[in-house]
Amino acid sequence: MRATVMYGAGDVRVETVPDARIIEPTDALVTVTRACICGSDLWPYNAMRPREIGNRMGHEFIGLVEAVGREVRTVKRGDLVVAPFAWSDGTCEFCQHGLQTSCLHGGWWGGTELDGGQGEAVRVPQADGTLVALPVGADHALMPSLLTLTDVMGTGHHAALAARVSPGKTVAVVGDGAVGLCGVIAARRLGADRIIMLGRHPDRIALARDFGATDIVSARGETAIEGVRDLTGGLGAHSVLECVGHGEAMLTAVSIARPGGAVGRVGVPQEAAIPNAGPIFYANITIAGGPAPVRAYIEELLPDILDGRIQPGRVFDHVTNLDGVPDGYRAMNERTSIKVMIEF
Ligand SMILES: [Zn+2]
Numbered sequence: 640m641r642a643t644v645m646y647g648a649g650d651v652r653v654e655t656v657p658d659a660r661i662i663e664p665t666d667a668l669v670t671v672t673r674a675c676i677c678g679s680d681l682w683p684y685n686a687m688r689p690r691e692i693g694n695r696m697g698h699e700f701i702g703l704v705e706a707v708g709r710e711v712r713t714v715k716r717g718d719l720v721v722a723p724f725a726w727s728d729g730t731c732e733f734c735q736h737g738l739q740t741s742c743l744h745g746g747w748w749g750g751t752e753l754d755g756g757q758g759e760a761v762r763v764p765q766a767d768g769t770l771v772a773l774p775v776g777a778d779h780a781l782m783p784s785l786l787t788l789t790d791v792m793g794t795g796h797h798a799a800l801a802a803r804v805s806p807g808k809t810v811a812v813v814g815d816g817a818v819g820l821c822g823v824i825a826a827r828r829l830g831a832d833r834i835i836m837l838g839r840h841p842d843r844i845a846l847a848r849d850f851g852a853t854d855i856v857s858a859r860g861e862t863a864i865e866g867v868r869d870l871t872g873g874l875g876a877h878s879v880l881e882c883v884g885h886g887e888a889m890l891t892a893v894s895i896a897r898p899g900g901a902v903g904r905v906g907v908p909q910e911a912a913i914p915n916a917g918p919i920f921y922a923n924i925t926i927a928g929g930p931a932p933v934r935a936y937i938e939e940l941l942p943d944i945l946d947g948r949i950q951p952g953r954v955f956d957h958v959t960n961l962d963g964v965p966d967g968y969r970a971m972n973e974r975t976s977i978k979v980m981i982e983f
Contacts, residue, residue, distance in 0.1 A: 640655070640656060640657075640658050640659060640758065640759040640760050641653055641654065641655055641656070641758065641759055641961060642654070642656045642695055642696075642697075642754065642755060642757065642758025642759060643695070643696040643697055643755060643757035643758060643961070643964050644656065644693035644694065644695055644696065645683060645684065645687060645693050645694045645696050646687075646689060646690055646693040647687050647688060647689035647690060648683070648684060648685055648686055648687050648688075648689075649684065649685075650687075650689070651684065651696065651964065651965045651968050652693070652965065653961055653962055653964055653965065656695070656758065658760070659754045659758075659759075659760040659761055659762045660762060661706055661707070661708050661762065662762060663708060663764060664708040664709045664710040664711075665708055665710050665711060665728075665764065665765055665766060665767065666707070666708045666711070666762055666763060666764055666766060667704050667706070667707045667708070667711055667714055667720075667762075667763040667766035667770060668704070668705045668706045668707075668760065668761075668762060668763070669700075669702040669703065669704055669705065669720060669722070669760065669761050669763050669770070670702050670703045670705050670759065670760050670983075671700045671701070671702040671756060671758065671759060671760060671761060671983050672701055672702050672703060672719070672777045672982075672983055673700065673701045673702075673777075673782055673783075673786050673980060673981065673982060673983070674697050674699055674700040674701075674756040674757050674758075674786075674980075674981045674983070675697075675699045675700075675756075675786060675789075675955070675978060675979060675980050675981060676697075676757070676964065676967050676968060676971055676978065676979045676981070677698065677699055677724075677790060677791075677978075678816045678817060678818065678971070678978075679907055680696060680697075680968065680971075681968070681971060681972050682884075682907060682909070684968055684972055685972070692751055693751075694749055694750050694751060694755075695748075695749040695750060695751070695753065695754055695755035695757075695758065696749050696755045696756075696757045697748065697749060697755035697756030697757025697758065698724040698725075698747065698748040698749060698755065698756050698789070698790065699722075699724060699756050699786065699789035699790045699791075700722055700756030700757075700761065700786075700789060701719065701720065701721050701722070701773070701777075701782065701785060701786055701789070702719070702720060702722075702760075702761065703717065703718070703719055703720075703777060704716050704717060704718045704719075704720055704770075705760070707766060708766070710767075711766045711767055712767055713766075713767045713770070713772075714766055714767070714770050714772055718770075718772040718773075719772065719773045719775065719776065719777050720770040720771060720772050720773065721770070721771050721773055721785060721786075721788050721789060721937065722748075722756070722761070722763060722769060722770055722789060723739065723769065723788075723789055723790070723793065723932075723933040723934040723937065724747075724748065724789055724790045724930075724933060725739060725740045725742070725745055725746065725747055725748075725930065725932075725933075725934070726742075726745050726746055726747075726748070726763060726764050726765050726768070726769040727739035727740075727742035727744070727745035727765060727768045727769055727934055728742055728743070728744040728745060728765045728767075728768040729742075729765070729767060729768025729769070729934075730768060731743040731744060734768060734934075737932055737935035738932050738935070739768070739932040739933075739934040739935055740929070740930040740931070740932045741932075742765075742768070744765060745765060745768075745769075746764065748761070756789075757961075757964055757981060758961075759961070759983060768934075769934065771788075771934075771937045771938070771941075773785060773941075774945070775945075781944060781945065781947075781952065782952070783952025783953075783955045783980060784944045784949070784950055784951050784952030784953075785941075785944060785952070786952065786955075786980065787817075787821060787951040787952060787954065788933065788936075788937050788940060788941065788944070789933065790931075790933060791817040791818050791821045791951065791954060791978070792821045792824070792825075792933075792936075792940055792944075792949075792951040793931050793932075793933025793934075793936040793937070793940065794818050794821065794882075794905045794931040794933060795818050795819070795820070795821030795822035795823070795824060795825045795880070795882070795905075795951075796821070796825040796828075796931070796936050796940060797903070797905055797928065797931030797932070797933070797936070798818070798822045798825070798880040798881070798882060798903040798904070798905040798928060798931075799822060799825035799826050799828075799829055799878070799880060799903060800829075800903065801901070801902075801903030801904070801905070801927035801928035801929075802878035802879055802880050802900075802901045802902060802903030802927070802928075803877070803878055803901045803903075803925070804825070804826045804829045804830070804831050804877075804878045804880075804903075805829060805830060805831075806829075806830030806831075806832070807830070807831075807832045808830075808831050808832060808876075808877040808878055809831070809832060809833040809835070809871055809876045809877050809878070810826040810831040810833065810834045810835065810876060810877065810878045810879070810880065811834075811835040811836075811837065811867050811876035811878070811879045811880070811892075811895050811896075812826065812834065812835070812836050812837065812847075812852070812879075812880045812882065813837050813879065813880065813881050813882060813883060813888050813891050813892045813895075814837070814838075814880075814881070814882030814883040814888060814906060815836065815837070815838030815839070815840055815843040815844070815847065816843075816882065816883070816977065816978075817954040817977055817978040818882040818905060818906070819836070819838070819847075819880065819882035819883075820843065820846055820847055820850060820951075820954050820977070821951050821954065822880040822882050822905075823836060823847050823850040823851050823852050824850045824851065824949050824950075824951055826851070826878070826880065827850065827851030828943065828948075828949060831851075831878070833853045833854060833870075834851055834852045834853050834854070835852070835853070835854040835855070835856060835867055835870055835871075835876060836848075836852040836854070836855050836856070837855075837856045837857075837858075837859075837863050837866075837867070837891065838855065838856075838857065839857045839858075839859070840974070842956070842977070843977060844857070846953060846954070846977075849953070850953075854870050856870070859887070859891070860887065860891070863891055863895075864891060864894045864895055867895040868895070871897065874897045874898075875895050875896050875897030875898070875900060876895055876896060876897060876900060877896075877897060877900045877901075878896075878900060878901055878903065879892045879893075879895055879896045879900065879901070879902045879903070880892075880902075880903050880905070881902055881903065881904040881905070881906055881928070882905055882906050883906040884904075884906025884907045884908055884909050885906070885909045885910070886909065886910040886914060888906060889904065889906075889908070889910070889913060889914055890914040890915060892904065893913070893914065893915050893918075893919050893924060893926070894915065894918075896922070896924045897922075898922040898923055898924070899922070899923050899924070900922075900924055900925070901924065901925040901926075901927060902924065902925070902926050902927070902928070903927055903928045904926065904927070904928035904929075905928050905929070905930075905931055913926060954977050954978045955977070955978050955979070955980040956976055956977045956978065957970060957976040957978075957979045957980070958979070958980045958981075958982060959979055959980070959981055959982070960981065960982055960983070961981060961983060963981070964979075964981060967979035967981070
């Protein structure tokens with residue numbers, strides 16, 4: 640079969656790899672029908688040291704179950720399934736508490752040992768805990784939005800929960816990538832009164848407004864901080880969604896939260912420390928978040944997508960096939976694309 644392999648910064652190849660196959664009795668074999676490229680794939684795309692043995696890429700996919708191991712009960716051959724960006728058993732202490740990203744028997748797609756989503760097929764470990772069958776066909780019009788359940792919509796929702804978004808609150812979203820845009824959807828869905836998007840790209844701002852952003856701050860750094868303070872009577876936002884991960888974004892996020900407010904961070908941190916620890920302490924600002932347990936949110940978000948109440952699939956502005964994946968990385972890295980969908 641063919642799949643995407645990263646060998647170093649800027650070096651993404653589509654090549655022939657060993658066929659995915661069932662190894663454990665808890666595995667499923669899934670033929671990928673849709674996948675995508677993630678903003679977090681761009682961190683190694685910019686920083687990975689060259690390696691002889693590359694990393695299999697991709698952690699967002701929908702596909703058809705081809706076969707299941709003898710212990711698999713919840714999915715069967717022929718089911719269309721969505722896979723969250725981490726796999727998990729669904730039964731351990733952490734899974735029972737909705738924290739599947741800390742599953743005692745779980746893990747992450749790709750790398751050197753496991754298949755990734757940006758390939759023709761995937762061996763899915765812990766299939767019962769990981770996969771969710773979808774009640775639609777593989778070519779359904781809602782497929783782009785359903786694909787966001789693998790990561791960005793669930794991650795935006797997690798940021799909103801971590802930032803304690805609730806009805807009547809003022810929310811600020813740092814980051815106008817796919818996760819930030821889904822964060823706007825999530826904040827509105829949870830009843831936020833005002834949603835301030837910090838972003839500068841006209842197409843992304845337009846989408847943010849469609850998703851429910853009420854105010855836009857098109858600046859960075861100190862100017863952005865002042866912009867949010869001006870919009871909030873000098874007080875700051877109740878809830879801040881940090882959807883980038885680098886230091887400047889985190890500094891902005893903690894600086895625009897009001898005393899007693901909360902920052903929900905879902906951008907993969909690129910620095911060791913959280914900035915402004917002193918002022919955060921004296922303002923009683925909560926810092927929460929981490930990798931979203933998106934598996935915990937699929938059942939909650941799925942009906943809203945099926946009913947058309949939310950349309951997170953609009954974050955996909957490019958569609959390609961497997962051979963177009965290296966160009967897709969380039970487009971997202973140059974920010975000429977918000978998010979690339981791969982059709983198989
Ligand atoms: Zn578990």
